[in-house]
Amino acid sequence: MARPGASVTPAGAPKQIMHRAARIEDAFHRWRERRGRRRGLTTTIIPYAGYGAPGWARVLCRVVLTRGGDAPKQRAAKVRGWRSFFSIPVDDVEVTISIGSVERRVRPERGGIVDVRIPVDLRTGWRKVRLRTDDTEPVTTKVFIVDPDAPFGIVSDVDDTVMVTALPRPFLAAWNTFVLDEHARTPVAGMAVLYERLTRANPGAPVIYLSTGAWNVAPTLTRFMARNLYPRGALLLTDWGPTHDRWFRSGQDHKRSSLERLAQEFPGMKWLLIGDDGQHDESIYGDFAAAHPDKVAGVAIRQLSPGEAVLAGGRSKAEHEAGSAVPWFYSPDGAGLSKQLVAAGLLTL
Numbered sequence: 001m002a003r004p005g006a007s008v009t010p011a012g013a014p015k016q017i018m019h020r021a022a023r024i025e026d027a028f029h030r031w032r033e034r035r036g037r038r039r040g041l042t043t044t045i046i047p048y049a050g051y052g053a054p055g056w057a058r059v060l061c062r063v064v065l066t067r068g069g070d071a072p073k074q075r076a077a078k079v080r081g082w083r084s085f086f087s088i089p090v091d092d093v094e095v096t097i098s099i100g101s102v103e104r105r106v107r108p109e110r111g112g113i114v115d116v117r118i119p120v121d122l123r124t125g126w127r128k129v130r131l132r133t134d135d136t137e138p139v140t141t142k143v144f145i146v147d148p149d150a151p152f153g154i155v156s157d158v159d160d161t162v163m164v165t166a167l168p169r170p171f172l173a174a175w176n177t178f179v180l181d182e183h184a185r186t187p188v189a190g191m192a193v194l195y196e197r198l199t200r201a202n203p204g205a206p207v208i209y210l211s212t213g214a215w216n217v218a219p220t221l222t223r224f225m226a227r228n229l230y231p232r233g234a235l236l237l238t239d240w241g242p243t244h245d246r247w248f249r250s251g252q253d254h255k256r257s258s259l260e261r262l263a264q265e266f267p268g269m270k271w272l273l274i275g276d277d278g279q280h281d282e283s284i285y286g287d288f289a290a291a292h293p294d295k296v297a298g299v300a301i302r303q304l305s306p307g308e309a310v311l312a313g314g315r316s317k318a319e320h321e322a323g324s325a326v327p328w329f330y331s332p333d334g335a336g337l338s339k340q341l342v343a344a345g346l347l348t349l
Helices: 020-038 072-078 081-086 169-178 191-201 215-227 251-265 281-291 306-311 334-343
Strands: 042-053 055-066 095-099 102-106 113-120 125-132 139-145 152-156 207-214 234-238 270-276 296-302 328-331
Touching (some): 042 125, 042 215, 055 095, 055 125, 095 113, 102 113, 152 191, 191 334, 207 251, 215 234, 234 251, 281 296, 296 334, 328 334
Parallel strands (some): 042 139, 152 270, 207 234
Antiparallel strands (some): 055 113, 095 125, 125 139
């Protein structure tokens, strides 16, 4: 079965017509790639953490052109800040994925993204994945194989939930892409401690960081979370620019479709959904909880300060809490949410 978003045309089906903006973007990237290779840029794989279950694994990475001269891991680490925005995506090479005893060759999608589900039997826990192309040295990443008996998982927003953004939403994407450095961001008070307590109280619980941010900044976000002691987890971002049918991708659609996919992939899992009240998290989580009340353990919302709320464009309305079949929790920091989760029996200290 083809994964969601894969560009597969069934036999006899009409070929998908690309949006004009997408065709222009693809032609521009092909020109940049040819020019970059003439300048001596080399193919680099930027690996991302993935997840899976016994029988399959979701492997994620991005293929771009970077300057040679360094080891692949060092080159990938340098693709950050404004450089990450201008990195040249590559989608005309094959990536060899080696995981367990399985080896699979796949071609990146638009934007150089590889997002593929590999049939493979692995033990639960973090497992190594090896990635390479015909003209690159291998790099490694890991996937977290979820125990099928694990009853609890965590889905967390990033901006204003795990790190303080404090910027107007129209400027948020530009700041994250052009300026973001893990040393320049501030973690939300108490959230790393809360996540550590949740994972300690629920051994084997998967942690999914679900954000509307671009894949360009994934390495920086990963370093930020590691530096501030957030538990390791898969990072599900999106790709900027046109899609096959519209000028820009919808961050809300990305979050909604990702939650639906997790519900299908882990039918026995109950998720604690963590976000903020700056814009759309309450609405997205509320709709998902209404559609799948048996798959939601609770919704924890970090309340923005008055100043943060003004910059974020105001607070979202919390009408989804009224009459909800799942518990909702509100606090401006991780300590307050932790106390409420303990009182509700969702966290033991």
